Amino acid sequence: MKTSFTPGSPHRARKRFGQNFLVDHGVIHRIASAIRPRPGETLVEIGPGQGALTEPLVASAETLHVIELDRDLVPWLRVRFDKYPGFTLHQADALKFDFAELGSADKPLRIVGNLPYNISTPLIFHLISFADKVQDMHFMLQKEVVKRLAACPGEKAFGRLSVMVQYYCRVEPLFDVPPGSFDPAPKVDSAIVRITPYRELPHTVGNIKTLEKLVTAAFGQRRKTLRNALKTLLDVTDMDDLPVDISKRAEQLTMAEFIALSDAIDERLKNSQNNAHD
The missing domain is CATH 1.10.8.100 (rRNA adenine dimethylase, C-terminal domain)
Known part of the structure; x- marks a missing residue:
């Protein structure tokens, strides 16, 4: 039987949403420092979870949109962050979300997320379709996925994901994050990656x-x-x-x-x- 949600009560990570909540304050600070939100920017956080990274972002960002699929987390996030005038919560599936509604070529989005491993690749392809409206993306991903994103020709990890993402974007692995930084701890290592869409493509294909x-x-x-x-x-x-x-x-x-x-x-x-x- 489903229990009622009380703001402030602990929320159990759900396997079907691929939830692993970031709890290491040192890692949270390091991610926020890598992003460095500036006044006037529009940030979008995908899967804020329990708001660990939302806290430092909303304190610095003029505008922060968060996209959360888990309905049980929504009331708690509203209670905690609705006091910030630039905070907007969307209860939605990021895989189907129209990011063009939030940004434009003149005011591109800065997208952040601790992405569930089971949807990370299709979600990155979805986001690349909005590349002209995105300034940069900072993601927590499975370390193996980051290797594939950043791989060079001749490397074992080089594949479809490498080519199609690198066609549109520059990929920079930033640092690794151990399983103990999460609750529950995943069975794999994670890493932070910065993905920056090119303003002008270095190579242009005809079709x-x-x-x-x-x-x-x-x-x-x-x-x-x-x-x-x-x-x-x-x-x-x-x-x-x-x-x-x-x-x-x-x-x-x-x-x-x-x-x-x-x-x-x-x-x-x-x-x-x-x-x-x-």
Whole structure:
């Protein structure tokens, strides 16, 4: 039976929400120092939980939006933070939230969150779709996810997440956070990462959908060469004279090579379609 919620009472972390509440004050201070909210900025915190990080953020930020899915936490957060004039709480699912409502290109958002491990990757992809309205993002993630985000070509962790996030953003791992910093303690190490969308993309692809398909296909069969992986995109007869050595594996390609290969594939797909109509 569900018990009634009394503001001030302890809230048990829920496994279905992937909740692990940050309780280490040293880590909280270090994260807040890395973010350094400034007057006039709009901050968004995803999954404030029990408000450990909300406290230092709302004290410094002129405007702070928090997005919390767990309805049982909402009354407690309101009691604690509604006294701040710039505080707004949204009881919502961040995976479906329209972040464009909160920010603009002229006043971009600074997004913060201790992200549940089970939704971290889809949530990051969702947030990247609003990259032109985001100044930066600071996330607590599983350490392995941070490694994948920041990985370079040739590294074991380099994959679809690395390529697609690094196409839009600069990724900076900041510091590790041990399991004992949380209640309950997770079974994995965590890390803080800063993700900063580029104002001007260092590489521009002709068709982003083709790049997404290429990256998905290439890393979907990591042990195979690109020649084998590309069979889902191109006819074998269209694989001659591509600008990249397709005897390589996906993790060996640089961002520039992925862009060049994507543009070449896109051109050949267009030619095939045109020939089919002739």
